[in-house]
Amino acid sequence: MHAIVKPQAQPPSRAAGVALALRLAWRDLRGGLRGFGVFIACLALGVMAIAAVASASRGLTEGLSREGRRILGGDAAFSLIHREATSQELAFLSSHGAVSTIATMRGMANAGEKGAALVEIKAVDAGYPSIGAVTTEPAAPLPDLLTERDGVFGAVADPVLLGRLDLKPGDIISVGAAKLQLRANLVSEPDKIAAGVGFGPRLLMTQAALRATGLLQPGSLVRWTYRVILPAAASNEPALDALIAAAGTQQREAGWEIRSRSNANPGFQRNLERFTQFLTLVGLTALLVGGVGVANAVRRFVEAKKLDFATMKAIGATGGRVVAIHLTEVMLVAALGTAIGLALGAAAPFALGYALQGILPLPFEPTLAPGELGVAALYGMLTALVFAILPLGRAHDVPVSALFRDQIEPDARRPRPVYMAIFALALAGLVGVALVFAYEQRIALIYLAVMAGIFLLLRAVSWGLMALARALPRPRNPSLRMALANSHRPGALTPSLVLSLGLGVALLSALAFINVSLTRQLTQALPEKAPSFFFLDIPNAESARFDAFLAEQRPGAVTERVPMMRGRIVSVNGVRAEDVKATEQSAWVLDGDRGITYAAALPEGSKLTAGEWWPENYKGEPLVSFDAPIAAGIGLSVGDTLTVNVLGRNITARVANLRAVEWRSLGINFVMLFSPNTFAGAPHTNLATITPAANASSADDASLLRKLAVAFPSVTAVRVKDALEAVNTIVGQLATAIRGASGLAIAASLLVLGGALAAGQHARLYDAMILKTLGATRRFILSSYALEYAAIGLVSALFGVLAGALAGWGVVTQVMKIAFVSDPTGALLAATAAVGVTVLFGLVGTLQILSKAPASHLRNL
Known part of the structure; x- marks a missing residue:
């Protein structure tokens, strides 16, 4: 008799195992997505924010x-401060293409008895604009609006100027020694962005009108910009690069500030990148907060599927197969x-473009961005894996019997190492994506470290709260005793x-x-004796008469006047400014021209931190005093050399000392302050301030x-209050955008909160039915749950306020x-609202539970 040997079943191949997991998972999902609402909403919200x-x-x-x-007005732009280009420099530019010219400066528009106002003057040539179009109201050809008629030049003004001085088209104003007729409102100009943000409304005029004003004095703060349009046959990138390179070698002494069409506004581009990174981190915050909702939903899913897990394991499925499915x-x-x-997220830019059409002053082109959407998808899937793998991994080794009694006595074993490894890899992937696609890896790394610290601290707070509740003596009040027990029992809502x-x-x-720190800085952080006005372009020959004028008009006021020039840093210790590795806080000093002056004595509001001040009648090599923190940021120290271009000349000076400057005083001070012999005989104007007497109005x-x-x-007057209001407007707009974006993270927190309460609803239902059967009143049950939610919410809110204060302090003092x-x-107020929302959400869920009859549910518990 031969024994019948049953062949052993071959384990399914990896591909077959994956197919089986997909088939069973899909079959289960066909029953609906009940319990996954918060899960889906949290992920969708975070991914939408990052993608948008x-x-x-x-x-x-x-x-x-x-x-x-169009923004630049050409293929390349070459700017000079104080002076016009020489005939040699113009010939060089003209040899590469068609050249157009604009001049920009600040001035005062005088409307007689109606008052005077600061304006941003833009003087254009006959061919302006060479690219794009100027829109005016009423519409008319720009040359007709600006032409001279009967000795009066035409001008086009920002409507803000007309409103400020109660003017209308056709009225005549004075700018310097010239009369100008306001012939139209300026609606838009194609190169507005390239000019940056100004403190006054735009006033468009011809260059002949600007010369007639008499504002173009030696040393006046005027910027001449020459736009070059390359020939059509040579408008490619190599030709543009060759032009810029030639300008740097053949016209080394010119002191050009050069921009190209690919980088029309470098400052705006950098700010856009930084703001984008900030908003991306806010979106990632929403996603990580939503990740808590994902974990809650997965735990609830595991709890609801315990019977399925137990059944599958009872009929031979391995723990790994159960987890995989x-x-x-x-x-x-x-x-x-x-x-x-x-x-x-993909639809958001199109909606934004439609909503802001005609309002947004930027050339916004809504587009589908597959790469950016792919990154957002990576964020979403990795976040889901990070927060889902450990709750699911617990089901691998838990025996069938433990699965059935896990509701009463949760199994505390850790997930297997393989699931810990998957978690670690997913977390590393999430961190890697955040770092690789960040504009500034350092900021992204700090952010991730802070988020990790907050997560760990909050987990420690929840453990500490549960341990404290466990250790406290049991109060006599039944509702309080039950609330205390609920906060630390197995399956408590406290951690979530x-x-x-x-x-x-x-x-x-x-x-x-x-x-509140920003608001206080802009509105109340001014010193008691802050200047009320800055006066620019005071001619040297009239400086004494100007001082006498101020003394007569403002008796008792304190005036301060210093020489004023503009210069651009060309090199630091022989290294070109473009190649200097500067810190983020100091890089701005190397970008464009800066205000400079000279002085025989250390100015008020400055204190030496290194080096020595030059003697009173110093006659040696040019020396410079530099702001200490900025010097550290660009690698300057005492004894180093610095080359600046002033009035078309490169001047190399040695750093004699470093200063700590009290900028908040709003007094006259400069990053660079030279010894007087450096600019002996150089034409310049003066800058003055006036600080009113204490009782002045x-x-x-x-x-x-x-x-x-x-x-x-x-002379141009800039009222300090107006300048601060202009800055305040910009900061306010940014703050509104930040609050709007942060609302996504707050919405995610509310979703998570609702999900956490929903995840514990089954346990609450069990408790409520038993308590109602034993005779507990609705009031008793509601009061005990309300006390529980209020206590947990109060502790969480207190920690949140302290953590928020620490985070706010870091941003305000270290970044801003x-x-x-x-x-x-x-x-x-935010903490109080959060506690109220927690109690409200919890009691709404409890009322739904209490509305159910015990009998039908006790049979199924």
Whole structure:
């Protein structure tokens, strides 16, 4: 008799195993997505934020690149400060293409009894604009609007100027010694962005009109810009690069500031990149906060699937197969949430472009950005894997019996090393994506470290809160006793609530502290004796008469006057300024021209930190005193050399000393301050300030401006209050954008909070049914749950306020470099609202539970 040997079943191949996991996961999902609502919403919200920000930034970048010639007014622009180009320099530019010229400077528009106002003058040539078009109201050819008629030049003005001085088209104003008729409102100009932000409204005129004003004095702060349009046959990038390289070698002494069509506004481009990174990090915050919601949803999913897990393991499925099937199911849901977020994020730039059509002053080109959308998808899927793998991994080794009783006695074993490794790899991938695609890796790394620290701290807070609740004596009040027990029992909501609520309050608090510090800096941080006016372009020959005029108009006021020039740093220790590795806080000093002066004595508001001041009658080599923090940022120290281009001449000076400057005083001070012999005989104008007496009123400021415009038509007055208001407007717009973007992270926190409460609803249902059967009243149950939610919410909110204050302090003092204001009003309001929302959400869910009859549910518990 032969024994019958049953052949052993061959283990399924890897491909067959993957196919089986996909088939079973898909079959399970066909039953619906119940329980995954918060999961999908959290992922969609975070992915949408990242995709929308990246796509919108791509649209702006491409718009700027595509419209670079129009924004710049040519293929390349060469700017000079103080002076016009020489005939030799013009011949060089003309040899490479057609040249057009504009001049920009500040001046005072005098409307007689109606007052005077600061204007940003733009003087154009006959061919302006060589690219694009100027729009005016009423519409008319620009040459006709600007032409001279009966000795009066024409001008086109920003409507703000007409409103400020109560003027209308046809009225006549004075600028310097010239009369100008305002013939139209300026609606748009093609090269507005290249000019940057000004303190006054635009006034467009011809260059003949500018010369007639008399404002063009030796040393006047006027910028001449020469735009070159390359011939059509040679307008490629190599030809453009060759022109810029030739300008740097053949015209080395010119001191050009050069821009090309591919980088029409470098400062704006850098700010766009930084703001995009900030908003991307806000989106990533929303995604990470939403990750807590993903973890809650997966834990709830595992809890709901315990019977399925136990059944599958009982009939022979391995733990790995069980985890693989359900991880596949979770990742399919994650793919759905990510796809929804990508669709919304891809559509956002088009909606933005439509909504802001005709309003946005930037060449915004909405576009589908596959690369940016791919990065957003990576963020979403990696976040889902990071937060889902460990809750699912617990089901691998838990025996069938433990799965059935896990609701009462949760199994505390850790996931297998393989799941810990998957978690670590997914987390490393998420960090890697954040770093690789960040504009500044250092900031992204700091952000990730802070987020990791907050997560760990919040987890420690939840553990500490549970340990404290466990150790406290049991109070006699039944509701309080039950609330205390609920906060530390197995399956307690404490960890989820602390994490979601703490993150939300921390973010809100940080924004509140940053906002109040910025507001205080702009509105109340001025010193008691801040100047009320800055006066520019005071001719040297009239400086004594100007001092006497101020003394007569403002008796008792303190005036200060210093020489004023503009210069551009060409090299530092022989290294070209473009090649200097400067810190982010100091790089601006190497970009474009800077104000410079000379002085025999150390100015007020400065203190030497290194080196020595030059003797009073110093006659040696040129020396320079430099702001100490900025010097450190560009690698300058005492004894080093610095070359600046002033009035077309390169001047090399040795660093004699470094200064600490009190910039907040708003007094006259400069980053670079030279020894007097450096600019002996050089033409220049003066800069002055006036600080009113303590009891002086600002009511007569308009009268002072009118008299100044008549007595000194070439002098420009900048009211400090107006300048601060202009800055305040820009900061306010940025703050609004930041609050709007941060709202996504706050919305994610609310979703997570709702999800955490929903995840514990099954356990609450069990408790409520038993308590109602034993005779507990609705009031008793509601009060015990309310006390539990309030206690957890209060502790979480307190931590959130402290963490937000710390984060706000770091941003304000280390990034913005301004004083931190410890006003907790906004943060406490946010914390109070958060606690209220927690209690409200919790009690709404509890009321739904209490509305159910016990009998039908007790049979199924």
